[in-house]
Amino acid sequence: MCEKGGFCGICAFCGEARSVMDYRLVYENWISNPALSAEELSELNAISDNEKEIEYRFAKELYFGTAGMRGIMGMGTNMMNVYTVKRATQGLCEYVKSLGVMAKSRGVAISFDTRRNSELFARTAAGVLAANGIKVFVFTEPHPVPMLSFAVRKLSAVAGIMITASHNPKEYNGYKVYGEDGAQMSPEATAKVVEYIADTDYFSVPCSDVAPFDSPVENDIIRKIGKRLEKSYFKAVLSASLSRKIVKKQAKTLKIVYTPIHGSGYGPVMTILGKLGITPSVVKEQTEPDGDFPTVEVPNPENAEALSMGVALAEKIKADVVFGTDPDCDRLGVSVRNPNGEFVALTGNQVGILLTDYILLRLKEEKKLPKNGVIVKSFVSTGLVVPIAESYGAEVVETPVGFKYIGEKIAQYEKDKSKTFLFGFEESCGYLRGTHARDKDAVVASMLVAEMVCYYNYRGISLFSRLNSVYEKFGYAIEKTVSVQYGGINAMSEMNALVDGLKGRFINKIDIYNVKAVRDYSSATALTNEGDVISLDTAKTNAVYYELENGIFVCVRPSGTEPKLKIYYFIRANDRSAAEKAMEKLTEAFTGLLAEKK
Numbered sequence: 001m002c003e004k005g006g007f008c009g010i011c012a013f014c015g016e017a018r019s020v021m022d023y024r025l026v027y028e029n030w031i032s033n034p035a036l037s038a039e040e041l042s043e044l045n046a047i048s049d050n051e052k053e054i055e056y057r058f059a060k061e062l063y064f065g066t067a068g069m070r071g072i073m074g075m076g077t078n079m080m081n082v083y084t085v086k087r088a089t090q091g092l093c094e095y096v097k098s099l100g101v102m103a104k105s106r107g108v109a110i111s112f113d114t115r116r117n118s119e120l121f122a123r124t125a126a127g128v129l130a131a132n133g134i135k136v137f138v139f140t141e142p143h144p145v146p147m148l149s150f151a152v153r154k155l156s157a158v159a160g161i162m163i164t165a166s167h168n169p170k171e172y173n174g175y176k177v178y179g180e181d182g183a184q185m186s187p188e189a190t191a192k193v194v195e196y197i198a199d200t201d202y203f204s205v206p207c208s209d210v211a212p213f214d215s216p217v218e219n220d221i222i223r224k225i226g227k228r229l230e231k232s233y234f235k236a237v238l239s240a241s242l243s244r245k246i247v248k249k250q251a252k253t254l255k256i257v258y259t260p261i262h263g264s265g266y267g268p269v270m271t272i273l274g275k276l277g278i279t280p281s282v283v284k285e286q287t288e289p290d291g292d293f294p295t296v297e298v299p300n301p302e303n304a305e306a307l308s309m310g311v312a313l314a315e316k317i318k319a320d321v322v323f324g325t326d327p328d329c330d331r332l333g334v335s336v337r338n339p340n341g342e343f344v345a346l347t348g349n350q351v352g353i354l355l356t357d358y359i360l361l362r363l364k365e366e367k368k369l370p371k372n373g374v375i376v377k378s379f380v381s382t383g384l385v386v387p388i389a390e391s392y393g394a395e396v397v398e399t400p401v402g403f404k405y406i407g408e409k410i411a412q413y414e415k416d417k418s419k420t421f422l423f424g425f426e427e428s429c430g431y432l433r434g435t436h437a438r439d440k441d442a443v444v445a446s447m448l449v450a451e452m453v454c455y456y457n458y459r460g461i462s463l464f465s466r467l468n469s470v471y472e473k474f475g476y477a478i479e480k481t482v483s484v485q486y487g488g489i490n491a492m493s494e495m496n497a498l499v500d501g502l503k504g505r506f507i508n509k510i511d512i513y514n515v516k517a518v519r520d521y522s523s524a525t526a527l528t529n530e531g532d533v534i535s536l537d538t539a540k541t542n543a544v545y546y547e548l549e550n551g552i553f554v555c556v557r558p559s560g561t562e563p564k565l566k567i568y569y570f571i572r573a574n575d576r577s578a579a580e581k582a583m584e585k586l587t588e589a590f591t592g593l594l595a596e597k598k
Helices: 020-031 038-045 051-058 082-098 101-106 118-131 145-154 187-198 227-238 244-253 266-276 304-317 348-365 385-391 403-416 442-458 463-474 491-502 576-597
Strands: 069-072 108-112 136-138 159-163 172-178 222-224 256-259 321-325 332-337 343-345 373-378 395-399 420-426 430-432 476-485 513-520 525-528 533-535 544-548 553-558 564-573
Touching: 020 038, 020 051, 069 082, 082 101, 082 118, 082 159, 082 172, 082 187, 108 118, 108 145, 118 136, 118 159, 118 172, 145 159, 145 172, 145 227, 145 442, 227 266, 227 442, 244 266, 244 442, 256 266, 256 304, 256 442, 266 442, 304 321, 304 332, 304 343, 321 442, 332 442, 332 463, 348 373, 348 385, 348 420, 348 430, 348 442, 348 463, 348 476, 373 385, 373 403, 385 395, 385 463, 395 403, 403 420, 403 430, 430 442, 442 463, 463 476, 476 576, 491 553, 491 564, 553 576, 564 576
Parallel strands: 108 136, 108 159, 136 222, 256 321, 373 395, 373 420
Antiparallel strands: 069 172, 159 172, 321 332, 332 343, 420 430, 476 564, 513 525, 513 544, 525 533, 544 553, 553 564
């Protein structure tokens, strides 16, 4: 037990996992609690002789960070279930109430994706909010993350909840919390919510009836989000289009394939493309919402496998481009034909490069490129967009990983008018054009990719050839992400300890590359090769970034939601062969360096 008066999670306050005696006690308390249904009790009784399973489920609490919480569904304190959802929501309720009476009346918006139990968890969260006298705005059917972000701002809600585990396997679900700005909740606000969660018992949270999910009749506390807001969202997304006239000329002959991968993107993506006059061929087997995602191993459009059925359809109808969205429709994956006629899955960085180039090109051609235009990207995303943007007279601003930081920049620029936001992206297939949302938006990204295909087809160019033209002009770029999985009950603390050990130490070289500076984002400082310590104008986050020559970099950061150490590499060279060889050497050198630090 910790000073908060209860059993805390491994990352919540005390940083230590529960002892065998503690987690066994918590397990026994759960199975003896009358609140559990017969089915829930049966699930827990079934593991009574499985010590490892009891330890996994009860030795810690589900971590709640700035991205909310995410976990495997099932009974236990370290699992996603109605009790962990109730407890988290009660923590949010206490935070909202701490903001005053007006915050309660402004309310909280809720959406959910197509995963198993997503609607149940959304209903549960709505019931807890209502029981606390806090107004609730609900999407009563699955809707994407960007529409939730838009709704929070449009409705002037004080917060938002999105039930989703994004692109994780079917066994997972999650709970994302958004601030009043429509971006994922800030670290400062999240810390306060976590404190309230820690003081909340799992089984004493009040929960009201949520009839408005099923009934056409609304009450004063729970309100449905209707078609009017959806129309406003589509109008805002459509305003980000750049090639309406060309699309009109090309749309009838356009052959592209889209798949929602059983997620919430089908309706919104088809609606926005329809408004442009584009009718993609759709993978019918993947249009129905299905939380088991039966046609893919993992519903992650970052993986080529997730788009394989789309590619098969594209081969059949002789289409050149395939794109797909994940369950909550905030990520977009793209595959294109190469000169040999084979489909190649583009990385998130490559799509970011293409969209950056396309957006700036079209704005320049239309004489709409502002002098203070800015591209905002996470610092682990490709560095190639820097020379691309500079060639158009635009600037690139970097943020920590997490689209909320890009959202913060949008809000800042709207307030101080210092820059004009043109496009934001992360290497993990997240993109945003427009200021209608404060999170990545695969609806607007789908629209931009479709019209980009039209634009280049009109000019007799394929997306693949355009990407190669960019490489020929600015250098061939390769980006690589390596994930190191940590195991055991203390995995998160061990992983973070390794990253902490890299801070404050200067390294002169990594392979053949001189180190210009080592950035410690946890202190927002950089140690230069001349021994100077300089401040970084950035939000603080746990990451160490090695700034090498020629814009090359290596970055190490622990995942915020799971025990994975992520290492990001960026190389730029004269051609592909040179870049691949350089990447191999750089990876080998840095892997050796990490081994020395362990």
